[in-house]
Every structure is written in C-alpha cells, then in structure tokens.
Amino acid sequence: QELDKYTGVVEDCCCDYETVNSLNREVLHPLLQELVRTPFFRYFKVKLWCDCPFWPDDGMCRLRDCSVCECPENEFPEPFRNSLKHNLPSDNLQCQEGKPQAIVDRTLDSITFRGWIEADNPWTSDDETDNSEMTYVNLLLNPERYTGYTGPSARRIWDAIYSENCPKYASGEACQEKKVLYKLISGLHSSISIHIAADYLVDEAANMWGENLEVMYDRVVHYPDRVGNLYFTFLFVLRAVTKAANYLEVAEYDTGNHAEDASTLLLMKRLLYNPKLQTACPLPFDEAKLWKGKSGPQLKQTLQRQFKNISALMDCVGCEKCRLWGKLQVLGLGTALKILFSVDSQNQPETSVQLQRNEVIALVNLLNRLSESVHFVHERGLLSEKLGNVQ
Ligand code: FAD
Numbered sequence: 001q002e003l004d005k006y007t008g009v010v011e012d013c014c015c016d017y018e019t020v021n022s023l024n025r026e027v028l029h030p031l032l033q034e035l036v037r038t039p040f041f042r043y044f045k046v047k048l049w050c051d052c053p054f055w056p057d058d059g060m061c062r063l064r065d066c067s068v069c070e071c072p073e074n075e076f077p078e079p080f081r082n083s084l085k086h087n088l089p090s091d092n093l094q095c096q097e098g099k100p101q102a103i104v105d106r107t108l109d110s111i112t113f114r115g116w117i118e119a120d121n122p123w124t125s126d127d128e129t130d131n132s133e134m135t136y137v138n139l140l141l142n143p144e145r146y147t148g149y150t151g152p153s154a155r156r157i158w159d160a161i162y163s164e165n166c167p168k169y170a171s172g173e174a175c176q177e178k179k180v181l182y183k184l185i186s187g188l189h190s191s192i193s194i195h196i197a198a199d200y201l202v203d204e205a206a207n208m209w210g211e212n213l214e215v216m217y218d219r220v221v222h223y224p225d226r227v228g229n230l231y232f233t234f235l236f237v238l239r240a241v242t243k244a245a246n247y248l249e250v251a252e253y254d255t256g257n258h259a260e261d262a263s264t265l266l267l268m269k270r271l272l273y274n275p276k277l278q279t280a281c282p283l284p285f286d287e288a289k290l291w292k293g294k295s296g297p298q299l300k301q302t303l304q305r306q307f308k309n310i311s312a313l314m315d316c317v318g319c320e321k322c323r324l325w326g327k328l329q330v331l332g333l334g335t336a337l338k339i340l341f342s343v344d345s346q347n348q349p350e351t352s353v354q355l356q357r358n359e360v361i362a363l364v365n366l367l368n369r370l371s372e373s374v375h376f377v378h379e380r381g382l383l384s385e386k387l388g389n390v391q
Helices: 002-006 017-035 059-065 152-165 176-198 213-221 224-243 258-272 275-280 296-316 320-342 357-386
Strands: 043-046 135-138 200-203 208-210
Touching: 002 224, 017 224, 017 258, 017 275, 017 357, 043 320, 043 357, 152 176, 152 296, 176 200, 176 213, 176 224, 176 296, 176 320, 176 357, 213 224, 213 357, 224 258, 224 320, 224 357, 296 320, 320 357
Parallel strands: none
Antiparallel strands: 043 135, 200 208
C-alpha cells in the first residue's frame, strides 16, 4: 500500500511522480551526469577548516588542527599558493575520525579557477571572498558516500537544524513558506541518506563497497514524507535552474579548454531548454504563489536568518567529506532560494539575478545529487518493490 503514496502530484509541486521519474531517467539524469564531469563543474571552492560558531567545545572542532592532508604546494596553480596559510602535517591522518573514507582528496590539476562576480547571497553564511581560507576540491575524486560519520556529533547537527531552524510543521499548517524550508532540508537529508546507502562500506575488513538497501529503506523509503520531500526538493531546484536560464545560458564556463568549455555550454542549454521537460513539466514549482501575505517581507527575513544558521551549522560537521558535500548542497539550496525568492520577478526582469561562479557549480551539482537520489530510490527501491524484487 505504501507505493500508492508515490503516485499523483508531488505535494506542493506541479508535476506527478511518474512524470518526474520518466523525465529523470530519460533526460535529466544522463544530462546532469555528463555536466558535472565537465572541467567547469567538477571544481568547487570551499572553506573546509572547521570553525564551528555554535559549539566551541565540540571535540570535532579539534579537527581544525589536523584535518587536512595537504598536497605539496607546487601542485597548486600559482594564484592559490600565496593564499594558503595552513601548512599542516600530511602524515597526521588519524585525526580524520580514523576513517580514511572521510578524507577529502585535494589533488588538483593545473586548471585555474577563474573568478566571476562577487555578489552577496542573503540566504547563506559563507563569505566567498575570504580567499585565504578557501581551497579547491575536485568533486569527482570525492564522491558523497558512507564515511562512518555517525553518533552524537552528526545527530546534534540534524537536531539543531530541525529543532531550531526549520521545525516540522503541524499538519494543516497554512504557511506555505515555512513548509518549504522544512521540506527542502528534509529532502536534502533524504538525499544524503540515499547516497550513503548507494555507496556503502559493506565489508570493512575487505574494504568492499556496494549498495545497502536496508539503510535506504530504514532511513527513507519507509517514510513517505521523506520520499515526497526528496521529490519536492528536486523539483524546487529544477525550477530554480530553469528560471535562471537567461543568466545561465550566457554565463562564462571558461576553464581555458575551449573545446570542453563549448561542450559544457551545449550541455547546459540542453538542460535549460529541454523540449521534453518543457512539455511534460514546464513549471516544476510555482514560486509566484508565495510571499503574498502582509507579513511576507518579515517572514522572508526570518526564513533567511534560519537558513543562514543552517548554512553556518555546516562548519560544525565533524567529517571533512560530509562537510564538503554539506556545504556544497546547502549553498546550492541557498542559490535556488535566491533565484526563486530574492528576485522579485514582478518588478525586475528575471535576468537581473546575479550568481557567483561557485553558486552555479553548487546549484548544478546539487541538482545532480538529487537526480541521482530520485533515480536510485525509484529504480532500486520503489520499482523493485513493485516488481517483487525486494524482501
Ligand atoms: P540521521 O540521518 O542522523 O537522522 C537523525 C534523525 O533525523 C532521525 O532519527 C529522524 O528522526 C530524522 N530524519 C532522518 N531523515 C529525515 C528526513 N529525510 N527528513 C526529516 N527527518 C529525518 N554520513 C555519511 O556517511 N556520509 C556523508 O556524506 C554524510 N554527510 C552528512 C552531511 C551533513 C550535513 C550531516 C549533518 C551529516 C552527514 N552524515 C554523513 C551523517 C548522516 O547524515 C547520519 O547523521 C548518520 O549516518 C547517522 O544516521 P542515523 O540513522 O542516526 O539518522
């Protein structure tokens, strides 16, 4: 009977589950998989040093002194070298919670990370201009997967996110805007859990990796609202990407490799103006319905403050690779929020959205993560169950 919940329109969105699944399988998933492998989208600029503003006593924050296995300085492109102040011992890996899979591989090739404009994002806390603390990570070398990060430290983050910054709404909650924030975070949480399940250390002694469907069922599939929130988040971010089409189709995808950069732009356009998407699900989420009430501006400020707190909480995530993906995905969500909620499309043309390079990278990588999760949950979870392939 559980499966009946995954038919019909995704709650608070404009497309149904079946359409999302087929669009994702046929169009979005393959396209996004290609896009995130391009030189432009595979490097992310990030401040990984733990600088947790909430629990200075957190044992995890001692990682600041030992969390990085630095590449030798000569491996870094020239522009970054001067800004790297942290010369940390490279052999001190036991500080990474003793879990090698949690370590971020910072190997870089010589592609320079060229800057875009620097514009503030009212939804996030990271200061992108703080170059002395930033480093560049090749995302392809650091897949989001099981890392062994669990227990009170991880629990404390999720608890703080949900209890203080986006409480679960009571059924019948009329305030759509508050629901959106909760659903976005819950959808992201589902997606993280699904990536853990999809790439799990199934046999630690043999260092064998594989799927762990039990984890996926126990944490996500058995909870229809968590699956629904995953689909909601996917559609919300998809809407943000397509709404910013005018901006994204003329953005600079320049990494110095003309052939590859041209193909990045081509892939981007295929995503932005996909005929199947435009026919089957032209408006994945309708943001025009929101912020209509009198208290709109005040409510927006409250939600912005809450989301900024969530963004700052990412500095307290005590496992490097989780922090990397946590920061990227929260920045991606913040970028989607900025596109959909900060630009008043009634008074300004949609082209007026200004994005930073890193925001675009986070947005597209987040969309890909969500697309992978929808794909996995559908193919390995819901569909398998329907076909009787699972317990
Ligand atoms: P948790 O996932 O910790 O969930 C805590 C509680 O939240 C649950 O008991 C439930 O009440 C509620 N909950 C769970 N899912 C949802 C949902 N979708 N919607 C609403 N409520 C929900 N671990 C890794 O191995 N790899 C990673 O890359 C990784 N990245 C992380 C990134 C961040 C930002 C954080 C905070 C943690 C990350 N973790 C990662 C840890 C991981 O998310 C879990 O916390 C950990 O695996 C322990 O899981 P758990 O079963 O105790 O429940």
